[in-house]
Amino acid sequence: MTVGGPPDTGIDPQPRVRGPRPSLGPGGRSNLIAAVSTVVVFVVLAVVITNAPGWPAFQALFLNAQIFWYSLPLVAGKFWVNVRLFLTAEVLILVWGLVLAVMRSLPGPVFFPVRLLATIYVDVFRALPGLLVIYMLGFGIPALGIPGVPNDTFFWGLVALTLLYSAYVSEVYRAGIDSIHPSQAAAARSLGLSEFQAMRFVVVPQAIRRVIPPLLNDFIGLQKDTVLVSVIGVVEIFRESAIIQSAKFNYTPFLATALIFLLITIPLARLTDWLLAREKRRRQGGGSVPTGSRRPRLLAFRG
Amino acid sequence: MTVAALSIQGLHKSFGSLEVLKGIDLEVAEHEVIALIGASGSGKSTLLRCINLIEPIDAGRILIEGEEITAKGVKVDRIRRRVGIVFQAFNLFPHMSVIDNVTLGPRKVLRHRGAEAERDALALLDRFGLADKAHDYPDRLSGGQQQRVAIVRALAMQPDLLLLDEVTSALDPELVAEVLNVIRELAAGGMTMLIATHEMGFARDIANRVCFLDAGTILEQGPPAQIFAEPREVRTRQFLNRIIEAGRLQV
Numbered sequence: 001m002t003v004g005g006p007p008d009t010g011i012d013p014q015p016r017v018r019g020p021r022p023s024l025g026p027g028g029r030s031n032l033i034a035a036v037s038t039v040v041v042f043v044v045l046a047v048v049i050t051n052a053p054g055w056p057a058f059q060a061l062f063l064n065a066q067i068f069w070y071s072l073p074l075v076a077g078k079f080w081v082n083v084r085l086f087l088t089a090e091v092l093i094l095v096w097g098l099v100l101a102v103m104r105s106l107p108g109p110v111f112f113p114v115r116l117l118a119t120i121y122v123d124v125f126r127a128l129p130g131l132l133v134i135y136m137l138g139f140g141i142p143a144l145g146i147p148g149v150p151n152d153t154f155f156w157g158l159v160a161l162t163l164l165y166s167a168y169v170s171e172v173y174r175a176g177i178d179s180i181h182p183s184q185a186a187a188a189r190s191l192g193l194s195e196f197q198a199m200r201f202v203v204v205p206q207a208i209r210r211v212i213p214p215l216l217n218d219f220i221g222l223q224k225d226t227v228l229v230s231v232i233g234v235v236e237i238f239r240e241s242a243i244i245q246s247a248k249f250n251y252t253p254f255l256a257t258a259l260i261f262l263l264i265t266i267p268l269a270r271l272t273d274w275l276l277a278r279e280k281r282r283r284q285g286g287g288s289v290p291t292g293s294r295r296p297r298l299l300a301f302r303g
Numbered sequence: 304m305t306v307a308a309l310s311i312q313g314l315h316k317s318f319g320s321l322e323v324l325k326g327i328d329l330e331v332a333e334h335e336v337i338a339l340i341g342a343s344g345s346g347k348s349t350l351l352r353c354i355n356l357i358e359p360i361d362a363g364r365i366l367i368e369g370e371e372i373t374a375k376g377v378k379v380d381r382i383r384r385r386v387g388i389v390f391q392a393f394n395l396f397p398h399m400s401v402i403d404n405v406t407l408g409p410r411k412v413l414r415h416r417g418a419e420a421e422r423d424a425l426a427l428l429d430r431f432g433l434a435d436k437a438h439d440y441p442d443r444l445s446g447g448q449q450q451r452v453a454i455v456r457a458l459a460m461q462p463d464l465l466l467l468d469e470v471t472s473a474l475d476p477e478l479v480a481e482v483l484n485v486i487r488e489l490a491a492g493g494m495t496m497l498i499a500t501h502e503m504g505f506a507r508d509i510a511n512r513v514c515f516l517d518a519g520t521i522l523e524q525g526p527p528a529q530i531f532a533e534p535r536e537v538r539t540r541q542f543l544n545r546i547i548e549a550g551r552l553q554v
Binding site: 183184186187188189190191192193194197201202205206209 | 357381384387388394395396398407408413456457460
Protein backbone atom coordinates (compact mmCIF):
# COMPACT_ATOMS: atom_id res chain seq x y z
CA MET A 1 0.00 0.00 0.00
CA THR A 2 1.49 3.32 -1.00
CA VAL A 3 1.53 6.18 1.44
CA GLY A 4 -1.02 8.82 0.57
CA GLY A 5 -3.00 6.39 -1.55
CA PRO A 6 -6.76 6.15 -1.45
CA PRO A 7 -8.35 4.73 1.71
CA ASP A 8 -8.45 0.96 1.74
CA THR A 9 -11.78 -0.01 0.22
CA GLY A 10 -10.91 -3.65 -0.03
CA ILE A 11 -10.31 -3.26 -3.74
CA ASP A 12 -7.00 -4.52 -5.03
CA PRO A 13 -5.00 -1.33 -5.66
CA GLN A 14 -2.86 -3.06 -8.30
CA PRO A 15 -4.57 -2.97 -11.68
CA ARG A 16 -4.18 -6.45 -13.08
CA VAL A 17 -4.95 -5.87 -16.73
CA ARG A 18 -3.29 -2.55 -17.44
CA GLY A 19 0.08 -2.59 -19.11
CA PRO A 20 3.22 -1.43 -17.37
CA ARG A 21 2.85 2.17 -18.50
CA PRO A 22 3.55 4.30 -15.46
CA SER A 23 1.61 7.28 -16.79
CA LEU A 24 -1.56 5.24 -16.60
CA GLY A 25 -0.79 3.96 -13.14
CA PRO A 26 -3.14 4.40 -10.23
CA GLY A 27 -3.09 7.06 -7.57
CA GLY A 28 -3.78 10.78 -7.74
CA ARG A 29 -0.15 11.69 -7.42
CA SER A 30 1.16 10.24 -10.66
CA ASN A 31 -1.92 11.48 -12.53
CA LEU A 32 -1.21 14.96 -11.27
CA ILE A 33 2.43 14.79 -12.33
CA ALA A 34 1.41 13.60 -15.79
CA ALA A 35 -1.15 16.40 -16.17
CA VAL A 36 1.20 19.14 -15.02
CA SER A 37 4.11 18.04 -17.21
CA THR A 38 1.81 17.76 -20.23
CA VAL A 39 0.46 21.27 -19.71
CA VAL A 40 3.97 22.65 -19.23
CA VAL A 41 5.26 21.07 -22.43
CA PHE A 42 2.37 22.35 -24.54
CA VAL A 43 2.48 25.86 -23.05
CA VAL A 44 6.22 26.09 -23.74
CA LEU A 45 5.70 24.88 -27.31
CA ALA A 46 2.88 27.37 -27.89
CA VAL A 47 4.92 30.25 -26.51
CA VAL A 48 7.98 29.38 -28.60
CA ILE A 49 5.97 29.00 -31.81
CA THR A 50 3.78 32.08 -31.46
CA ASN A 51 6.81 34.21 -30.60
CA ALA A 52 8.78 33.01 -33.59
CA PRO A 53 9.75 35.87 -35.93
CA GLY A 54 7.83 34.37 -38.85
CA TRP A 55 4.65 33.58 -36.90
CA PRO A 56 2.39 36.25 -38.45
CA ALA A 57 3.45 35.31 -41.98
CA PHE A 58 3.04 31.62 -41.15
CA GLN A 59 -0.46 32.27 -39.82
CA ALA A 60 -1.48 34.03 -42.97
CA LEU A 61 -0.03 31.33 -45.26
CA PHE A 62 -0.99 28.16 -43.41
CA LEU A 63 -3.79 29.02 -41.00
CA ASN A 64 -6.20 31.08 -43.04
CA ALA A 65 -9.69 30.29 -41.68
CA GLN A 66 -11.50 31.52 -44.73
CA ILE A 67 -9.44 29.43 -47.13
CA PHE A 68 -9.66 26.50 -44.77
CA TRP A 69 -13.45 26.44 -44.90
CA TYR A 70 -13.39 27.06 -48.63
CA SER A 71 -10.99 24.20 -49.36
CA LEU A 72 -12.25 21.62 -46.86
CA PRO A 73 -15.27 20.41 -48.90
CA LEU A 74 -13.20 20.48 -52.11
CA VAL A 75 -10.34 18.34 -50.80
CA ALA A 76 -12.75 16.11 -48.88
CA GLY A 77 -14.56 15.48 -52.17
CA LYS A 78 -11.31 14.40 -53.82
CA PHE A 79 -10.42 12.23 -50.82
CA TRP A 80 -12.98 9.83 -52.23
CA VAL A 81 -10.44 9.07 -54.97
CA ASN A 82 -7.87 8.08 -52.30
CA VAL A 83 -10.46 5.99 -50.46
CA ARG A 84 -11.34 4.10 -53.62
CA LEU A 85 -7.66 3.65 -54.32
CA PHE A 86 -6.65 2.28 -50.92
CA LEU A 87 -9.72 0.12 -50.45
CA THR A 88 -9.34 -1.50 -53.87
CA ALA A 89 -5.58 -1.80 -53.53
CA GLU A 90 -5.86 -3.29 -50.02
CA VAL A 91 -8.11 -6.11 -51.23
CA LEU A 92 -5.72 -6.88 -54.11
CA ILE A 93 -2.67 -6.60 -51.82
CA LEU A 94 -4.11 -8.98 -49.20
CA VAL A 95 -4.82 -11.59 -51.86
CA TRP A 96 -1.65 -11.20 -53.94
CA GLY A 97 0.55 -10.91 -50.84
CA LEU A 98 -0.85 -14.17 -49.49
CA VAL A 99 -0.28 -15.90 -52.83
CA LEU A 100 3.36 -14.72 -52.76
CA ALA A 101 3.82 -15.83 -49.15
CA VAL A 102 2.43 -19.29 -49.83
CA MET A 103 4.61 -19.54 -52.94
CA ARG A 104 7.67 -18.80 -50.81
CA SER A 105 6.62 -21.22 -48.07
CA LEU A 106 6.04 -24.30 -50.22
CA PRO A 107 8.66 -26.88 -49.24
CA GLY A 108 10.49 -29.39 -51.38
CA PRO A 109 12.78 -29.23 -54.42
CA VAL A 110 9.86 -29.36 -56.89
CA PHE A 111 8.76 -25.91 -55.81
CA PHE A 112 12.22 -24.34 -56.04
CA PRO A 113 11.42 -22.25 -59.17
CA VAL A 114 8.22 -21.02 -57.53
CA ARG A 115 10.12 -19.99 -54.41
CA LEU A 116 12.82 -18.36 -56.52
CA LEU A 117 10.38 -16.29 -58.56
CA ALA A 118 8.49 -15.15 -55.49
CA THR A 119 11.74 -14.25 -53.74
CA ILE A 120 12.97 -12.18 -56.70
CA TYR A 121 9.64 -10.39 -56.88
CA VAL A 122 9.68 -9.51 -53.19
CA ASP A 123 13.31 -8.39 -53.30
CA VAL A 124 12.76 -6.16 -56.34
CA PHE A 125 9.64 -4.43 -55.14
CA ARG A 126 10.97 -3.88 -51.65
CA ALA A 127 14.15 -2.38 -53.10
CA LEU A 128 12.56 0.09 -55.52
CA PRO A 129 11.38 3.49 -54.28
CA GLY A 130 7.60 3.62 -54.54
CA LEU A 131 7.57 6.91 -56.36
CA LEU A 132 9.80 5.42 -59.06
CA VAL A 133 7.51 2.46 -59.67
CA ILE A 134 4.47 4.74 -59.86
CA TYR A 135 6.29 6.94 -62.37
CA MET A 136 7.49 4.09 -64.53
CA LEU A 137 4.13 2.32 -64.68
CA GLY A 138 2.02 5.48 -64.90
CA PHE A 139 4.00 7.04 -67.73
CA GLY A 140 5.84 4.06 -69.19
CA ILE A 141 3.14 1.56 -69.96
CA PRO A 142 0.62 3.96 -71.52
CA ALA A 143 3.53 5.26 -73.65
CA LEU A 144 3.97 1.79 -75.11
CA GLY A 145 0.55 2.23 -76.68
CA ILE A 146 -0.30 -1.47 -76.62
CA PRO A 147 -3.88 -1.82 -77.85
CA GLY A 148 -6.30 -2.92 -75.15
CA VAL A 149 -4.00 -1.88 -72.32
CA PRO A 150 -5.63 0.87 -70.27
CA ASN A 151 -3.84 4.21 -70.08
CA ASP A 152 -5.89 5.45 -67.16
CA THR A 153 -3.55 6.91 -64.52
CA PHE A 154 -5.79 5.81 -61.64
CA PHE A 155 -5.51 2.25 -62.91
CA TRP A 156 -1.70 2.33 -63.09
CA GLY A 157 -1.47 4.01 -59.69
CA LEU A 158 -3.56 1.17 -58.31
CA VAL A 159 -1.34 -1.42 -59.98
CA ALA A 160 1.86 0.23 -58.71
CA LEU A 161 0.65 0.44 -55.11
CA THR A 162 -0.53 -3.17 -55.25
CA LEU A 163 2.81 -4.41 -56.60
CA LEU A 164 4.76 -2.45 -53.99
CA TYR A 165 2.71 -3.21 -50.92
CA SER A 166 2.11 -6.87 -51.72
CA ALA A 167 5.87 -7.41 -51.44
CA TYR A 168 5.84 -6.08 -47.87
CA VAL A 169 2.59 -7.77 -46.96
CA SER A 170 3.82 -11.13 -48.24
CA GLU A 171 6.72 -10.88 -45.78
CA VAL A 172 4.28 -10.20 -42.96
CA TYR A 173 2.24 -13.24 -43.95
CA ARG A 174 5.38 -15.33 -44.24
CA ALA A 175 6.50 -14.41 -40.74
CA GLY A 176 3.06 -15.53 -39.57
CA ILE A 177 3.30 -18.81 -41.46
CA ASP A 178 6.78 -19.46 -40.05
CA SER A 179 5.50 -18.81 -36.53
CA ILE A 180 3.07 -21.73 -36.68
CA HIS A 181 4.74 -24.78 -35.12
CA PRO A 182 5.58 -27.54 -37.64
CA SER A 183 3.65 -30.03 -35.51
CA GLN A 184 0.46 -28.39 -36.75
CA ALA A 185 1.32 -29.16 -40.37
CA ALA A 186 2.46 -32.64 -39.34
CA ALA A 187 -0.87 -33.29 -37.61
CA ALA A 188 -2.72 -32.16 -40.71
CA ARG A 189 -0.56 -34.27 -43.01
CA SER A 190 -1.03 -37.30 -40.75
CA LEU A 191 -4.78 -37.05 -41.39
CA GLY A 192 -4.03 -37.43 -45.09
CA LEU A 193 -4.32 -33.77 -46.03
CA SER A 194 -2.04 -32.73 -48.88
CA GLU A 195 0.74 -30.19 -48.45
CA PHE A 196 -1.52 -27.51 -49.92
CA GLN A 197 -4.56 -28.51 -47.86
CA ALA A 198 -2.49 -28.41 -44.66
CA MET A 199 -1.48 -24.85 -45.58
CA ARG A 200 -4.96 -23.84 -46.62
CA PHE A 201 -6.94 -25.21 -43.68
CA VAL A 202 -4.48 -25.38 -40.79
CA VAL A 203 -1.38 -23.19 -41.15
CA VAL A 204 -2.60 -20.09 -43.01
CA PRO A 205 -5.77 -19.48 -40.95
CA GLN A 206 -3.70 -19.49 -37.77
CA ALA A 207 -0.98 -17.36 -39.35
CA ILE A 208 -3.45 -14.71 -40.53
CA ARG A 209 -4.97 -14.31 -37.07
CA ARG A 210 -1.48 -13.72 -35.75
CA VAL A 211 -0.51 -11.07 -38.30
CA ILE A 212 -3.67 -8.96 -38.31
CA PRO A 213 -2.04 -6.13 -36.28
CA PRO A 214 1.04 -5.77 -38.55
CA LEU A 215 -1.23 -6.01 -41.60
CA LEU A 216 -3.26 -3.10 -40.25
CA ASN A 217 0.00 -1.20 -39.87
CA ASP A 218 0.79 -1.69 -43.53
CA PHE A 219 -2.76 -0.66 -44.38
CA ILE A 220 -2.19 2.66 -42.60
CA GLY A 221 0.99 3.16 -44.63
CA LEU A 222 -0.92 2.41 -47.83
CA GLN A 223 -3.61 4.99 -47.01
CA LYS A 224 -0.99 7.69 -46.74
CA ASP A 225 0.95 6.54 -49.79
CA THR A 226 -2.09 6.95 -52.02
CA VAL A 227 -1.07 10.62 -52.34
CA LEU A 228 2.00 9.45 -54.30
CA VAL A 229 -0.13 8.69 -57.35
CA SER A 230 -0.67 12.44 -57.70
CA VAL A 231 2.70 12.55 -59.48
CA ILE A 232 1.26 10.78 -62.52
CA GLY A 233 -1.66 13.19 -62.69
CA VAL A 234 -4.38 11.52 -60.68
CA VAL A 235 -6.40 14.34 -59.15
CA GLU A 236 -6.83 13.09 -55.62
CA ILE A 237 -6.75 14.91 -52.31
CA PHE A 238 -3.11 16.05 -52.43
CA ARG A 239 -3.24 17.18 -56.05
CA GLU A 240 -6.51 19.02 -55.33
CA SER A 241 -4.87 20.78 -52.36
CA ALA A 242 -1.97 21.79 -54.58
CA ILE A 243 -4.36 23.14 -57.22
CA ILE A 244 -6.14 25.29 -54.64
CA GLN A 245 -2.81 26.33 -53.15
CA SER A 246 -1.49 27.61 -56.45
CA ALA A 247 -4.77 29.38 -57.21
CA LYS A 248 -4.99 31.10 -53.81
CA PHE A 249 -1.26 31.42 -53.08
CA ASN A 250 -2.01 29.87 -49.69
CA TYR A 251 -1.01 26.60 -48.06
CA THR A 252 -4.05 26.20 -45.81
CA PRO A 253 -5.66 23.55 -48.07
CA PHE A 254 -2.82 21.22 -47.04
CA LEU A 255 -3.87 21.70 -43.42
CA ALA A 256 -7.38 20.59 -44.35
CA THR A 257 -5.90 17.57 -46.13
CA ALA A 258 -3.72 16.75 -43.14
CA LEU A 259 -6.73 16.86 -40.83
CA ILE A 260 -8.68 14.47 -43.04
CA PHE A 261 -5.80 11.98 -42.97
CA LEU A 262 -5.51 12.26 -39.20
CA LEU A 263 -9.22 11.61 -38.88
CA ILE A 264 -8.93 8.40 -40.89
CA THR A 265 -5.61 6.97 -39.78
CA ILE A 266 -5.46 7.74 -36.06
CA PRO A 267 -8.42 5.53 -35.09
CA LEU A 268 -6.91 2.73 -37.17
CA ALA A 269 -3.51 3.23 -35.50
CA ARG A 270 -5.17 3.08 -32.06
CA LEU A 271 -6.99 -0.11 -33.05
CA THR A 272 -3.73 -1.66 -34.24
CA ASP A 273 -1.96 -0.78 -31.00
CA TRP A 274 -4.84 -2.17 -29.00
CA LEU A 275 -4.78 -5.43 -30.93
CA LEU A 276 -1.01 -5.70 -30.51
CA ALA A 277 -1.20 -5.02 -26.78
CA ARG A 278 -3.94 -7.59 -26.39
CA GLU A 279 -1.94 -10.16 -28.35
CA LYS A 280 1.10 -9.47 -26.16
CA ARG A 281 -0.94 -9.84 -22.97
CA ARG A 282 -2.41 -13.03 -24.27
CA ARG A 283 1.01 -14.52 -24.97
CA GLN A 284 2.54 -13.44 -21.69
CA GLY A 285 -0.43 -13.98 -19.46
CA GLY A 286 -0.22 -17.74 -19.09
CA GLY A 287 -1.80 -18.86 -22.32
CA SER A 288 -2.84 -22.17 -20.82
CA VAL A 289 -5.45 -20.61 -18.58
CA PRO A 290 -8.66 -19.86 -20.44
CA THR A 291 -9.90 -16.45 -19.35
CA GLY A 292 -13.53 -17.30 -19.78
CA SER A 293 -16.11 -16.20 -22.28
CA ARG A 294 -14.92 -12.60 -22.29
CA ARG A 295 -11.93 -13.71 -24.26
CA PRO A 296 -12.36 -12.37 -27.78
CA ARG A 297 -12.48 -15.09 -30.37
CA LEU A 298 -10.66 -13.11 -33.04
CA LEU A 299 -7.22 -14.00 -31.77
CA ALA A 300 -8.14 -16.61 -29.24
CA PHE A 301 -5.93 -19.57 -29.73
CA ARG A 302 -2.80 -20.97 -28.28
CA GLY A 303 0.48 -21.35 -30.15
CA MET B 304 -2.06 -67.75 -44.55
CA THR B 305 -3.46 -64.37 -43.56
CA VAL B 306 -1.67 -61.18 -44.49
CA ALA B 307 -0.24 -59.25 -41.56
CA ALA B 308 -1.94 -55.93 -40.80
CA LEU B 309 1.50 -54.42 -40.55
CA SER B 310 4.83 -55.87 -41.50
CA ILE B 311 8.13 -54.12 -40.93
CA GLN B 312 11.26 -55.62 -42.44
CA GLY B 313 14.82 -54.50 -41.76
CA LEU B 314 13.87 -50.88 -41.06
CA HIS B 315 16.78 -48.45 -40.68
CA LYS B 316 16.52 -44.77 -39.93
CA SER B 317 19.22 -42.21 -39.20
CA PHE B 318 19.11 -38.57 -38.32
CA GLY B 319 22.40 -37.31 -39.73
CA SER B 320 25.10 -39.51 -38.28
CA LEU B 321 22.85 -40.77 -35.48
CA GLU B 322 21.31 -44.13 -36.32
CA VAL B 323 18.04 -44.28 -34.41
CA LEU B 324 16.57 -47.48 -35.83
CA LYS B 325 19.05 -50.26 -36.55
CA GLY B 326 17.05 -52.94 -38.29
CA ILE B 327 13.53 -53.33 -36.96
CA ASP B 328 11.52 -56.42 -37.87
CA LEU B 329 7.95 -56.66 -36.67
CA GLU B 330 4.78 -58.43 -37.77
CA VAL B 331 1.46 -57.23 -36.41
CA ALA B 332 -1.72 -59.24 -36.94
CA GLU B 333 -5.13 -57.66 -37.35
CA HIS B 334 -6.77 -56.74 -34.01
CA GLU B 335 -3.44 -57.09 -32.26
CA VAL B 336 -2.34 -54.51 -29.69
CA ILE B 337 1.41 -54.02 -29.45
CA ALA B 338 3.02 -52.03 -26.66
CA LEU B 339 6.40 -50.50 -27.47
CA ILE B 340 8.38 -49.94 -24.30
CA GLY B 341 11.92 -48.73 -23.78
CA ALA B 342 13.89 -45.79 -22.54
CA SER B 343 13.58 -42.34 -24.08
CA GLY B 344 15.67 -42.26 -27.24
CA SER B 345 15.32 -45.98 -27.85
CA GLY B 346 13.45 -45.24 -31.10
CA LYS B 347 9.79 -45.82 -30.17
CA SER B 348 8.52 -42.47 -31.49
CA THR B 349 10.72 -42.61 -34.57
CA LEU B 350 9.37 -46.05 -35.40
CA LEU B 351 5.78 -44.78 -35.23
CA ARG B 352 6.63 -41.70 -37.29
CA CYS B 353 8.22 -43.92 -39.94
CA ILE B 354 5.10 -46.09 -40.14
CA ASN B 355 3.01 -42.94 -40.68
CA LEU B 356 5.55 -41.81 -43.31
CA ILE B 357 6.20 -38.59 -41.43
CA GLU B 358 9.86 -39.60 -41.46
CA PRO B 359 11.36 -41.03 -44.66
CA ILE B 360 13.17 -44.31 -44.00
CA ASP B 361 16.71 -45.14 -45.05
CA ALA B 362 16.43 -48.87 -45.61
CA GLY B 363 13.94 -51.69 -45.23
CA ARG B 364 10.27 -52.09 -46.07
CA ILE B 365 6.97 -51.38 -44.40
CA LEU B 366 3.86 -53.23 -45.60
CA ILE B 367 0.29 -52.59 -44.61
CA GLU B 368 -2.00 -55.52 -45.40
CA GLY B 369 0.57 -56.72 -47.85
CA GLU B 370 0.98 -53.41 -49.70
CA GLU B 371 4.44 -51.92 -49.51
CA ILE B 372 3.91 -48.33 -48.42
CA THR B 373 7.58 -47.46 -48.59
CA ALA B 374 7.83 -48.36 -52.28
CA LYS B 375 8.63 -45.62 -54.75
CA GLY B 376 5.63 -43.87 -56.26
CA VAL B 377 3.22 -44.74 -53.46
CA LYS B 378 0.95 -41.81 -52.72
CA VAL B 379 1.79 -40.80 -49.19
CA ASP B 380 -1.59 -39.19 -48.49
CA ARG B 381 -3.45 -42.35 -49.44
CA ILE B 382 -1.43 -44.36 -46.91
CA ARG B 383 -1.90 -41.84 -44.16
CA ARG B 384 -5.67 -42.19 -44.46
CA ARG B 385 -5.30 -45.80 -43.39
CA VAL B 386 -2.85 -45.16 -40.56
CA GLY B 387 -3.96 -42.86 -37.76
CA ILE B 388 -1.48 -41.32 -35.36
CA VAL B 389 -1.99 -39.56 -32.05
CA PHE B 390 0.81 -37.40 -30.70
CA GLN B 391 2.10 -36.79 -27.21
CA ALA B 392 1.30 -33.06 -27.50
CA PHE B 393 -2.24 -33.61 -28.92
CA ASN B 394 -1.57 -31.18 -31.82
CA LEU B 395 -5.22 -30.19 -32.09
CA PHE B 396 -5.94 -27.30 -34.43
CA PRO B 397 -6.44 -24.39 -32.01
CA HIS B 398 -8.41 -22.23 -34.45
CA MET B 399 -11.10 -24.85 -34.98
CA SER B 400 -13.84 -26.11 -32.70
CA VAL B 401 -13.70 -29.73 -31.58
CA ILE B 402 -16.20 -30.81 -34.22
CA ASP B 403 -14.25 -29.04 -36.97
CA ASN B 404 -11.03 -30.68 -35.79
CA VAL B 405 -12.69 -34.07 -36.08
CA THR B 406 -14.45 -33.50 -39.41
CA LEU B 407 -11.55 -31.83 -41.25
CA GLY B 408 -10.05 -35.12 -42.45
CA PRO B 409 -13.34 -36.79 -43.42
CA ARG B 410 -14.51 -33.67 -45.27
CA LYS B 411 -11.31 -32.74 -47.09
CA VAL B 412 -9.67 -36.13 -47.57
CA LEU B 413 -12.47 -38.69 -47.62
CA ARG B 414 -14.76 -36.15 -49.34
CA HIS B 415 -17.65 -36.84 -46.99
CA ARG B 416 -20.48 -34.34 -47.13
CA GLY B 417 -20.55 -31.82 -44.27
CA ALA B 418 -23.71 -33.12 -42.62
CA GLU B 419 -22.57 -36.72 -42.91
CA ALA B 420 -19.12 -35.96 -41.49
CA GLU B 421 -20.68 -34.03 -38.64
CA ARG B 422 -23.12 -36.81 -37.79
CA ASP B 423 -20.33 -39.40 -37.71
CA ALA B 424 -18.10 -37.11 -35.65
CA LEU B 425 -20.84 -36.45 -33.10
CA ALA B 426 -21.45 -40.18 -32.77
CA LEU B 427 -17.74 -40.74 -32.11
CA LEU B 428 -17.52 -37.83 -29.65
CA ASP B 429 -20.58 -39.16 -27.87
CA ARG B 430 -19.01 -42.59 -27.59
CA PHE B 431 -16.07 -41.09 -25.73
CA GLY B 432 -18.11 -38.73 -23.56
CA LEU B 433 -17.21 -35.58 -25.48
CA ALA B 434 -20.51 -34.74 -27.18
CA ASP B 435 -21.06 -31.66 -25.01
CA LYS B 436 -17.64 -30.33 -26.02
CA ALA B 437 -18.31 -30.49 -29.76
CA HIS B 438 -18.52 -26.74 -30.22
CA ASP B 439 -15.82 -25.73 -27.75
CA TYR B 440 -12.35 -24.70 -28.83
CA PRO B 441 -9.42 -26.88 -27.76
CA ASP B 442 -8.04 -24.30 -25.33
CA ARG B 443 -11.20 -24.61 -23.26
CA LEU B 444 -10.63 -28.33 -22.69
CA SER B 445 -8.50 -30.15 -20.15
CA GLY B 446 -5.45 -32.04 -21.37
CA GLY B 447 -7.26 -35.33 -21.03
CA GLN B 448 -10.20 -34.06 -23.04
CA GLN B 449 -7.88 -32.65 -25.69
CA GLN B 450 -6.11 -35.96 -26.05
CA ARG B 451 -9.42 -37.81 -26.32
CA VAL B 452 -10.44 -35.39 -29.06
CA ALA B 453 -7.14 -36.09 -30.81
CA ILE B 454 -7.90 -39.82 -30.66
CA VAL B 455 -11.41 -39.21 -32.01
CA ARG B 456 -9.92 -37.09 -34.80
CA ALA B 457 -7.69 -40.00 -35.82
CA LEU B 458 -10.57 -42.48 -35.55
CA ALA B 459 -12.82 -40.34 -37.74
CA MET B 460 -10.64 -41.33 -40.68
CA GLN B 461 -11.55 -44.97 -39.98
CA PRO B 462 -7.93 -46.11 -40.01
CA ASP B 463 -6.93 -49.76 -40.28
CA LEU B 464 -4.12 -49.13 -37.85
CA LEU B 465 -3.77 -46.65 -35.01
CA LEU B 466 -0.39 -45.43 -33.72
CA LEU B 467 -0.28 -43.88 -30.26
CA ASP B 468 2.88 -42.00 -29.42
CA GLU B 469 3.19 -41.62 -25.65
CA VAL B 470 -0.27 -40.14 -25.58
CA THR B 471 -0.40 -39.78 -21.79
CA SER B 472 3.11 -38.39 -21.22
CA ALA B 473 2.02 -34.74 -21.40
CA LEU B 474 -0.95 -35.20 -19.08
CA ASP B 475 -1.37 -34.46 -15.40
CA PRO B 476 -1.49 -37.78 -13.51
CA GLU B 477 -5.18 -37.47 -12.67
CA LEU B 478 -6.07 -37.14 -16.35
CA VAL B 479 -4.20 -40.23 -17.53
CA ALA B 480 -6.94 -42.72 -16.68
CA GLU B 481 -9.61 -41.17 -18.91
CA VAL B 482 -7.32 -41.44 -21.93
CA LEU B 483 -6.22 -44.98 -21.10
CA ASN B 484 -9.89 -46.00 -20.79
CA VAL B 485 -10.52 -44.77 -24.31
CA ILE B 486 -7.64 -46.89 -25.57
CA ARG B 487 -8.94 -49.90 -23.62
CA GLU B 488 -12.29 -49.51 -25.30
CA LEU B 489 -10.61 -49.34 -28.71
CA ALA B 490 -8.66 -52.50 -27.96
CA ALA B 491 -11.85 -54.25 -26.88
CA GLY B 492 -13.40 -53.12 -30.18
CA GLY B 493 -10.64 -54.87 -32.12
CA MET B 494 -8.61 -51.84 -33.29
CA THR B 495 -5.11 -52.78 -34.39
CA MET B 496 -2.77 -50.56 -32.41
CA LEU B 497 0.87 -49.81 -31.83
CA ILE B 498 1.28 -48.03 -28.52
CA ALA B 499 4.51 -46.38 -27.44
CA THR B 500 4.09 -45.89 -23.72
CA HIS B 501 5.72 -45.42 -20.35
CA GLU B 502 2.60 -46.70 -18.57
CA MET B 503 3.86 -50.20 -17.85
CA GLY B 504 0.82 -51.30 -15.86
CA PHE B 505 -1.36 -50.26 -18.77
CA ALA B 506 0.88 -52.02 -21.28
CA ARG B 507 0.69 -55.18 -19.20
CA ASP B 508 -3.12 -55.04 -19.06
CA ILE B 509 -3.91 -54.16 -22.62
CA ALA B 510 -1.19 -55.44 -24.94
CA ASN B 511 -1.22 -58.80 -26.66
CA ARG B 512 2.48 -58.42 -27.12
CA VAL B 513 5.14 -56.17 -25.65
CA CYS B 514 8.22 -55.12 -27.59
CA PHE B 515 11.19 -53.81 -25.67
CA LEU B 516 13.19 -51.36 -27.79
CA ASP B 517 16.79 -50.77 -26.88
CA ALA B 518 19.20 -48.61 -28.89
CA GLY B 519 17.24 -48.89 -32.11
CA THR B 520 16.44 -52.60 -32.11
CA ILE B 521 13.65 -54.75 -30.71
CA LEU B 522 15.73 -56.52 -28.13
CA GLU B 523 12.99 -58.69 -26.76
CA GLN B 524 9.32 -59.31 -27.43
CA GLY B 525 6.64 -61.56 -26.06
CA PRO B 526 3.39 -61.73 -24.14
CA PRO B 527 3.20 -59.16 -21.32
CA ALA B 528 3.21 -61.86 -18.66
CA GLN B 529 6.56 -63.13 -19.87
CA ILE B 530 8.20 -59.72 -20.53
CA PHE B 531 7.19 -58.20 -17.22
CA ALA B 532 7.58 -61.30 -15.05
CA GLU B 533 10.56 -63.11 -16.52
CA PRO B 534 12.42 -61.03 -19.10
CA ARG B 535 15.19 -62.98 -20.78
CA GLU B 536 17.47 -60.06 -21.58
CA VAL B 537 19.58 -58.30 -19.00
CA ARG B 538 18.82 -54.90 -20.54
CA THR B 539 15.08 -55.52 -20.29
CA ARG B 540 15.45 -56.49 -16.65
CA GLN B 541 17.50 -53.37 -15.93
CA PHE B 542 14.95 -51.15 -17.65
CA LEU B 543 12.03 -52.71 -15.79
CA ASN B 544 13.87 -52.45 -12.47
CA ARG B 545 14.34 -48.73 -13.03
CA ILE B 546 10.63 -48.40 -13.80
CA ILE B 547 9.70 -50.32 -10.65
CA GLU B 548 12.04 -48.16 -8.58
CA ALA B 549 10.35 -45.08 -9.99
CA GLY B 550 7.04 -46.48 -8.78
CA ARG B 551 5.61 -46.72 -12.28
CA LEU B 552 4.94 -50.46 -12.15
CA GLN B 553 3.58 -52.63 -9.35
CA VAL B 554 5.05 -56.11 -9.16
